[in-house]
Amino acid sequence: MDVVRRLVKNPTSLIGIVLLLGFVVIAIAAPFIAPPEANSRNIYIIPRDGFSNQPKAPSELHPMGTTEGQYDILYGVVWGTRTAFRVGIVITLITTLIGLIVGSLAGFYGGWVDEVLMRITEVFLVFPFLLAAITLTSVLQTVYGRGEANFLVYLAKALAVITFFQSPTTDLDPIQIQILTGMLAIIVFGWMTYARVIRGNILTVKEQEYAVAAKLIGASDIRILFRHLLPNAVFPVVVLASMDIGSYVLTFAALSFLGLGAQRGYADWGQMISFARSWISSLGAYWYIVVYPGVAIILFVLAWNLVGDALRDLMDPRLRGRGND
Amino acid sequence: MLSFIIRRLLILPLLLIAVTILIFSMLSMLTPYERASLYVQDIPKRQGAMEGIIKKYGLDEPVPVQYWRWMTGTKDEKTGKVEGGVLSGNLGWSKTGKGTVWEVIARRLPATAELALWTAIPMVGIGVYLGIVSAVNHNKLIDQVLRVFSIVGWSIPVFVFGLLVLMFFYAKLGWFPPGRLSDWAIQIVQSTGFIQYTKMYSIDALLNGRIDIFWDALRHLILPVLTLAYLDWAYLLRVTRSSMLDTLNQDYMTTARAKGLSENKVIMRHAVPNALIPVVTVGALMLIALLNGVVITETIFNIPGMGSFLAESALSLDVVSVLGVTMFNCLILLLGNLIVDIMYGIIDPRIRLQ
Numbered sequence: 243m244d245v246v247r248r249l250v251k252n253p254t255s256l257i258g259i260v261l262l263l264g265f266v267v268i269a270i271a272a273p274f275i276a277p278p279e280a281n282s283r284n285i286y287i288i289p290r291d292g293f294s295n296q297p298k299a300p301s302e303l304h305p306m307g308t309t310e311g312q313y314d315i316l317y318g319v320v321w322g323t324r325t326a327f328r329v330g331i332v333i334t335l336i337t338t339l340i341g342l343i344v345g346s347l348a349g350f351y352g353g354w355v356d357e358v359l360m361r362i363t364e365v366f367l368v369f370p371f372l373l374a375a376i377t378l379t380s381v382l383q384t385v386y387g388r389g390e391a392n393f394l395v396y397l398a399k400a401l402a403v404i405t406f407f408q409s410p411t412t413d414l415d416p417i418q419i420q421i422l423t424g425m426l427a428i429i430v431f432g433w434m435t436y437a438r439v440i441r442g443n444i445l446t447v448k449e450q451e452y453a454v455a456a457k458l459i460g461a462s463d464i465r466i467l468f469r470h471l472l473p474n475a476v477f478p479v480v481v482l483a484s485m486d487i488g489s490y491v492l493t494f495a496a497l498s499f500l501g502l503g504a505q506r507g508y509a510d511w512g513q514m515i516s517f518a519r520s521w522i523s524s525l526g527a528y529w530y531i532v533v534y535p536g537v538a539i540i541l542f543v544l545a546w547n548l549v550g551d552a553l554r555d556l557m558d559p560r561l562r563g564r565g566n567d
Numbered sequence: 568m569l570s571f572i573i574r575r576l577l578i579l580p581l582l583l584i585a586v587t588i589l590i591f592s593m594l595s596m597l598t599p600y601e602r603a604s605l606y607v608q609d610i611p612k613r614q615g616a617m618e619g620i621i622k623k624y625g626l627d628e629p630v631p632v633q634y635w636r637w638m639t640g641t642k643d644e645k646t647g648k649v650e651g652g653v654l655s656g657n658l659g660w661s662k663t664g665k666g667t668v669w670e671v672i673a674r675r676l677p678a679t680a681e682l683a684l685w686t687a688i689p690m691v692g693i694g695v696y697l698g699i700v701s702a703v704n705h706n707k708l709i710d711q712v713l714r715v716f717s718i719v720g721w722s723i724p725v726f727v728f729g730l731l732v733l734m735f736f737y738a739k740l741g742w743f744p745p746g747r748l749s750d751w752a753i754q755i756v757q758s759t760g761f762i763q764y765t766k767m768y769s770i771d772a773l774l775n776g777r778i779d780i781f782w783d784a785l786r787h788l789i790l791p792v793l794t795l796a797y798l799d800w801a802y803l804l805r806v807t808r809s810s811m812l813d814t815l816n817q818d819y820m821t822t823a824r825a826k827g828l829s830e831n832k833v834i835m836r837h838a839v840p841n842a843l844i845p846v847v848t849v850g851a852l853m854l855i856a857l858l859n860g861v862v863i864t865e866t867i868f869n870i871p872g873m874g875s876f877l878a879e880s881a882l883s884l885d886v887v888s889v890l891g892v893t894m895f896n897c898l899i900l901l902l903g904n905l906i907v908d909i910m911y912g913i914i915d916p917r918i919r920l921q
Contacts, residue, residue, distance in 0.1 A: 254718075365585040368897050372859035373877065377893045380881040381593045387884075388598070492724045496863055499726045501882050518730055519867070522745065525734035532734060536727040544722035551718060 252555075258548025261541055269323040276320040284417070286321055286509045288313040297521065297528045307530040309517040313507055315530060319538050321509035326542055329425060329510075330491040332405045336429050337490075338483045341436025342476075348437070349444030350463070360441070363434045371431055375493055378427035379502045386419050398422045417505050424503035428493055432486075436479050443478060485550030488543035495539055511535040511542075571912050575905055586897045590890050591634050597886060599626035658891035663880045668891035671876060677766035678747060679865070679872035682795065683857050685769070685788050690796040690853070691803065695846060698807025702842075703834060705812060713804060720801030725860050729794040729867040736790060743790045745868040752783045791868045795860045799853055806849050807842065814842040847911055854903040858896050 250256055268275065278285040291304070292312045300307040306315035348359040369377075385394060395414075401422050403410050414422070447453060456465075495512025497503035499519075504510035514535040521528045594602060599621045621627055628636075657669070664671030701713040736743045748756065748768055755761055755777070756768060763771050769788065772781035814820070815838055823833045861874035869875075873892060880888035 254715075361585075365582065365589060368582060368586055368900060369589075369893065370855045370858045370896060370900060372862060373893055373896055376862065376877060376881045377889050378593065380884050380889050381596060381886050384884050384886055385596050394596075488722065495724055496726060499724075499863070500866065500878050512724075512726075515726060515730065522730075522733060522867075522869075523738060525730065526738035529734060532727065532730045536724075536731065539727060540719075540723050543724070544719060547718055547722050 252552050254548050255552030258545045258552065261545035262549065265323050265327070265542055265545065268320060269327055272320050272324060276314075276317040278317075286325065287417075287507050288318045288321070288509055288514075290314075290507075297517075297531055299527075300530055306534045307528075309514065309531050310520065311507070311517075313514075313517075315514065315534050318509045318514045319511070319534050322511045322514065322535065322538065323542075325504070325508075325510045326491050326539075328405050329421070329494050330487040330546075332401070333425055333428050333432065333490045333494070334483050334487045335404075337432040337486075338436050338479060340429070340433035342440055342479065344433065345437035345440030346444060349441035349448065352445075356441070359437070363437050366431060367434045369431060372493060372496060374431040375424070375427040375497060376500065376502060378430055379423050379497060382423040382426060383420065383502070386423060397426065401425060417508060420505050421503060421508070421510075424494055424497045427497075428490055432490065435486075436482065439478055439482060440476075481550060481553045484553060485547060488546035488550070491546075492539070492543055511539045515539075572909055575908055579901055579905060582901055583898065586894065586901075587638065588634070590894050591637060594637075594886070594890055595630050595633070602626055602887075658894070659887040661880065661888040661891070662885045663883055663888050664876060668888055671888070672873060672892065672895055675871055675873050675876050678870050679861055679874060681767035681769060682788070682791055682861065682864070682870065682872060684767070686792045686795045686857065687853075689792065690799050691850075693796075694800040694803025695807045695843070697800065698804045698846075699811055699834075699839060699842075701804060701808045702811030702815060705815075710808075714808075717801040717804045720797055721805075723798070725794060725798060725863045726867060728797055729790075729864055732790055732794060733867065743786055745787070745790070745870075747784065747787050747870055748780070749783050749787075752780045755780060791864050791870060794867075795857065795864050798860065799856050802856070803846070803849065803853070807846050810845045811838060811842040814838050817841075844911070844914055847914060848907060850903075850907050850910075854900060854907075858900065 250259070273285075279289045290312045291308060291314060294312055295310045297310050298304065298308045298312070304314050304316065306319060308314055344359055344363065348356040366374075382394070386398070398414060398419065399410055402408055402412075402414055402418060405422070405425070406418065456469075461469075494503050495510070495515070498508075498510050498512030499516045501516060504513040506513065506516075512535075515532055518525065518528070518531045521531065525532065603617070603620055603626065626633070657667070658672075659668050660666075661668045661671050664674075666674070697713055701710045704710050733745065737745065752768075756763065756771070761771070761775050761777070764774050765771055769781055769784040772778070772784055820833065820837060823837050824830075828836075858874075861872065862878050863874070864870070865872045865875035866878045873896075877889060877892045880886075880892065
């Protein structure tokens with residue numbers, strides 16, 4: 243609770259928290275702010291008001307304007323909040339989990355287990371993140387496009403259960419597959435930092451007296467890991483993870499912008515901005531296509547960055563002056 | 568020192584092999600039909616011919632055998648023709664680029680290299696400078712302003728920034744257009760009188776003595792450079808700032824001041840060199856950020872470089888091209904990391920003695 247109090251006192255983190263709460267409210271209230279059409283199959287597909295290719299400026303009917311194909315921008319921005327939360331949180335949870343497992347095993351057992359795991363981590367780290375995500379997304383989309391049932395499909399279905407809250411027996415439709423491949427690609431290349439950090443922390447904590455004492459008494463490995471090492475090593479990972487939610491949302495938005503993540507017409511901020519690519523020379527007139535979703539992304543990522551930054555600042559003095567305040 | 572460099576050089580091929588294994592495992596998720604572009608240019612329409620190709624290049628053999636072939640090349644038993652593998656630079660045929668992957672990379676590399684070159688200097692220079700200013704004026708107004716600027720900068724996606732900047736400076740003001748050169752300049756560059764030494768238009772213009780083309784190239788470069796650099800200024804600023812803050816608190820700083828040195832000397836001669844050590848390691852991260860940022864920047868500003876090639880191939884699911892470019896990028900990254908590590912060893916004697 244001390245942490246929470248200090249978070250609220252700091253002005254920048256307060257702004258971050260307020261922004262985040264604002265987004266949460268918008269996400270929950272989405273059906274009221276931008277009601278979906280009565281007979282739409284998928285409420286995440288932005289409703290279209292006609293089929294004209296000319297984007298229309300903000301008006302009473304469409305407070306934020308429409309894109310080409312007449313997708314309502316306000317609807318996209320509001321429901322896109324849900325997509326952003328889902329994608330960001332699911333990716334962060336899974337990457338943190340993988341990183342925790344790999345890092346804990348490496349740090350705790352040491353020796354050749356550590357060597358092997360760390361070499362594997364290094365190889366994954368060689369790939370520049372966005373490039374790797376783009377590469378894997380296109381590979382996975384080719385594979386999924388074939389429509390056979392295999393291990394990867396089960397993986398995607400499992401991911402769909404967490405992301406879309408649907409039962410494991412439902413089949414995936416192509417729209418979801420595109421989003422899931424993007425998420426999978428980011429997950430595969432996103433866990434390495436956590437693994438390293440946790441490993442480093444466990445290595446440090448392992449030498450502490452209480453850990454050595456526990457081992458001397460004869461505590462089992464698992465017990466030592468869970469009760470002594472992890473609780474002390476986890477907080478830095480929590481901080482890193484909270485800052486990374488923003489960056490995962492950014493990467494996913496970049497994938498959608500390039501055409502690889504969410505499909506055309508889906509309520510995702512990056513996807514909506516990709517509409518602007520066809521109107522570069524007349525962007526002055528069609529500014530709303532870029533500005534509204536763009537501001538949404540910026541504020542969302544900013545919020546997470548501010549909160550994560552404040553958490554990190556909180557952590558530093560605690561590390562240096564152990565338990566002073 | 569030498570053993571340090573040798574150790575790093577020895578690990579490099581191992582990492583490269585690991586990278587190729589990872590890339591190949593992604594390749595093997597594809598069917599033999601899809602992988603045929605690794606070897607042949609035109610996928611034949613007749614079913615029989617396709618099977619012939621699969622047999623010839625062993626596309627249905629066990630994975631390790633295929634990996635070996637992919638790396639070392641194949642020898643056609645009937646004609647005796649030897650085709651090189653990855654080790655000789657044969658990365659397959661690119662549908663998107665309509666040439667071998669290697670050719671396309673060679674064709675598009677200069678645009679990216681030019682962009683990276685012009686970005687690196689302002690990015691590093693301004694980011695580090697602002698970081699130093701921010702740390703030296705710790706907690707004063709300028710520090711707060713720069714910190715906010717840095718956090719906000721970090722939150723803006725590359726494509727949003729690029730589009731906003733395009734919208735303002737091109738669509739509204741018409742000052743800086745996208746692309747690499749205006750039409751009139753392209754005609755001159757492609758004529759016989761103009762020698763393209765490096766294929767980087769700005770450098771070539773200078774080498775050919777054509778200042779007007781140089782300015783035109785620069786005009787086109789300003790916005791992409793601004794976009795690419797902006798995010799990394801923010802990051803460099805933070806890293807330099809925290810490193811400077813740590814350094815400024817050290818004891819030897821107090822000693823320097825006690826000796827009576829001017830504040831300027833104290834900062835420039837003692838604080839900055841020590842503070843820059845961790846910033847150098849960030850240089851590797853900057854390289855990564857450049858390789859990443861370049862994909863979107865080139866796509867938005869219509870620059871035909873490696874980044875936009877990657878985006879186009881990924882979109883058309885031309886997996887062979889995608890993997891070829893990725894492998895090339897990893898090679899660059901590994902080399903860049905090596906150089907940074909060596910520089911780090913040179914700058915900080917403590918590392919060498921480990």
